[in-house]
Amino acid sequence: MNMNLDRDTLMYQISLTLVPGVGNVLAKKLLSHCGSAEAVFSEKKKLLLKIPGIGQTVADAIANHEVQDRVNDEIAFIEKYSIEPLFYLDAAYPQRLKECHDAPVLLYYKGNVDLNAEKTLAVVGTRTPTDYGRITCDKIIAELDGVLIVSGLAYGIDSCAHRASLKYGLNTIGVLAHGLDRIYPPQNDHLAKEMLTHGGLVTEFMSKTNPDRENFPQRNRIVAGMADAVLVIETASRGGSLITATLANSYNRDVFCVPGKVTDTKSAGCNRMIRSNRAALVESGEQIKEMMGWDENGTKVGVVQQSLFPTLSPDEEVIYKILETNKESSIDFIVHNADMTASKVSAALLNMEFEDIVKALPGRIYKLA
Numbered sequence: 001m002n003m004n005l006d007r008d009t010l011m012y013q014i015s016l017t018l019v020p021g022v023g024n025v026l027a028k029k030l031l032s033h034c035g036s037a038e039a040v041f042s043e044k045k046k047l048l049l050k051i052p053g054i055g056q057t058v059a060d061a062i063a064n065h066e067v068q069d070r071v072n073d074e075i076a077f078i079e080k081y082s083i084e085p086l087f088y089l090d091a092a093y094p095q096r097l098k099e100c101h102d103a104p105v106l107l108y109y110k111g112n113v114d115l116n117a118e119k120t121l122a123v124v125g126t127r128t129p130t131d132y133g134r135i136t137c138d139k140i141i142a143e144l145d146g147v148l149i150v151s152g153l154a155y156g157i158d159s160c161a162h163r164a165s166l167k168y169g170l171n172t173i174g175v176l177a178h179g180l181d182r183i184y185p186p187q188n189d190h191l192a193k194e195m196l197t198h199g200g201l202v203t204e205f206m207s208k209t210n211p212d213r214e215n216f217p218q219r220n221r222i223v224a225g226m227a228d229a230v231l232v233i234e235t236a237s238r239g240g241s242l243i244t245a246t247l248a249n250s251y252n253r254d255v256f257c258v259p260g261k262v263t264d265t266k267s268a269g270c271n272r273m274i275r276s277n278r279a280a281l282v283e284s285g286e287q288i289k290e291m292m293g294w295d296e297n298g299t300k301v302g303v304v305q306q307s308l309f310p311t312l313s314p315d316e317e318v319i320y321k322i323l324e325t326n327k328e329s330s331i332d333f334i335v336h337n338a339d340m341t342a343s344k345v346s347a348a349l350l351n352m353e354f355e356d357i358v359k360a361l362p363g364r365i366y367k368l369a
Contacts, residue, residue: 007075008038009036009037009038010075010078010085011071011072011075012036012037012038012040012041013037013085013087013105013106014071014074014075014085014106014206015037015041015065015068015071016030016031016037016040016041016105016106017105017106017206018065018068018070018071019058019061019062019065020058020061021057021058021061022058022061022062024102024103024104024105025101025102026053026054026058027088027105028088028103028105029051029052029053029054030048030051030054030062031088031089031105033051036089037087040062041062041065043062045059045060045062045063048062048063070206073207074206074207077181077207078108081110081180082110083108083109083110083180084108084109084110085106085107085108085109086106086107086108086109086115087105087106088103088104088105088106092114092115092116093107093115094107094115094116094225094226095116096116096120096225096226096227096228097222097225097226099225099251100221100225100251102221103222103225104204104222106204107202107203107204107222108179108180108202108203108204108205108206109200109201109202110180110196110200110201111173111195111196111199111200111201111202112196112197112198112199112200113148113171113173113198113199113200115173115202115226117147117148117171118146119146119147119148119228119292119294120147120148120149120150120226120227120228121144121147121148121149121150121227121228121229121230121231121288122149122150122151122223122224122226122227122229122230122231122244122248123137123141123149123150123151123157123158123161123230123231123233124151124152124157124158124161124220124223124230124231124232124233124235124240124241124244124245125137125156125157125158125160125232125233125234125235125241126156126157126233126234126235126236126239126241126266127154127155127156127157127158128155128156128266129156129157129160129233129234129266130234130264130266132234132260133156133157133160133233133234133258133266134157134160136233136258137157137160137161137164137233138160138164138167139284139285140231140233140258140282140284140285140288141161141164141165141168141170141285142164142167142168142285143284143285143286143289144168144170144285144288144289145168145169145170146170146294147170147294148170148171148172148173148199149161149162149164149165149170149171149172149173149199150172150173150175150223150226150227151172151173151174151175151223152174152175152176152177152216152219152220152223152240153174153175153176153183153184153188153191153192153201154185154240155185155187155188157233157234157241158174159188159191160233162174162191162195163191165198165199166194166195166198170198171198171199172195172198172199173195173199173200173201173202173226174192174195174199174200174201174202175201175202175203175219175222175223175226176201176202176203176205176211176219177203177205177211177212177215177216177218177219178203178205178209178210178211178212178215179203179205179206179207179208179209180201180203180207181207181208182211184211202222202226203219204218204222216240217240217243220240220243220244220247221244221247223244224244224245224247224248224251224253225247225251227248227253228253228254228292229248229253229254229255229256229288229292230244230245230248230253230254230255230256231256231257231258231282231288232244232245232255232256232257232258232269232270232273232279233257233258233270234258234260234266234267234270235266235267235268235269235270236265236266236268236269237265237268237269237272238269239269241269242269242273245257245273245278245279246278249278249362249363254280254291254292254361254362255273255278255279255280255362256279256280256281256282256288256291257270257271257273257274257279257280257281257282258270258281258282258283259271259274259281259283277360277361277362277363277364277365278362278363279362280359280360280361280362291359312357313348313351315338315340315344315345315348316348316351316352316357318338318340319334319338319345319348319349319352319358320352320357320368322334322337322338323358323366323367323368324368327367327368328361328365328366328367329365329366329367330363330364330365330366331345331346331349331364331365331366332364334349334366349366356369357369
């Protein structure tokens with residue numbers, strides 16, 4: 001544990017996560033009004049009731065809350081295993097995650113890397129990947145030098161992503177759906193130990209928390225929130241990977257999907273996300289770096305000059321000028337400003353995409369390639 005952290009401070013921080021009726025969103029409201037976890041518990045009940053969302057039941061729960069043996073046990077566990085608690089207001093707390101409205105108030109972290117690395121990618125996918133999925137995962141991560149890889153330490157693509165990261169010298173973080181006193185699935189115990197020296201493990205759950213089904217969607221929001229972008233490699237039409245991708249969309253994160261055969265049920269979710277423009281199609285790590293601006297100079301790819309495209313149709317020229325002026329634009333914005341029908345704009349954009357003049361982004365957004 002960070003020796004600069006006062007035990008009393010940690011006691012109040014953990015206690016805040018245990019107050020009945022106080023979830024992460026409400027806890028942050030309390031912190032915003034009171035300034036610290038300790039101040040929340042010392043605040044007068046009548047002042048607590050003036051905070052939006054705090055009713056009589058919650059105010060009573062805070063006012064009557066007492067230090068529990070459970071809190072002391074958790075602090076002893078943290079100290080014994082050198083776990084770093086990361087409170088929402090701490091500088092070391094993952095700042096990308098902090099931007100998300102439902103971010104955890106308290107995280108428990110064991111590892112040796114900065115969770116605020118410059119480049120961070122979450123990789124998720126099916127728990128039963130094909131050879132195509134495993135090989136593609138390995139190939140993409142091999143090309144992502146200098147990127148922190150985040151995943152969920154589950155079977156399948158998660159494990160492939162962690163192992164490939166270690167194989168190619170990348171740091172990798174596993175986000176758990178249970179406490180740090182266990183590893184689930186247990187077959188990944190050796191992998192998790194290796195990750196502690198080249199990344200680490202993160203969870204919002206206290207020790208002695210079982211990997212119950214309802215914890216995994218909660219875990220997925222941390223995976224999505226900690227990263228700049230999410231890469232999905234093989235997912236069926238339903239599953240946790242789609243939940244993670246949907247959360248990433250809601251957090252305004254870039255989402256990438258590896259396409260699969262139209263007859264392959266394991267790629268149905270990826271293909272559908274690409275088709276609906278909720279994810280960008282990628283086939284390599286180099287494409288991800290280009291789209292994210294993670295080139296060697298750390299700069300975004302420049303706009304290609306129109307002179308390179310002498311065969312633009314009149315409609316395409318209008319669309320090109322709109323994108324040149326407005327950078328990223330929705331298809332509705334383009335339709336309105338081009339004074340064309342949606343079908344004509346869609347046809348022109350499709351042709352321009354085939355010619356690598358424009359790129360489609362999640363949310364039916366387009367930009368110049």
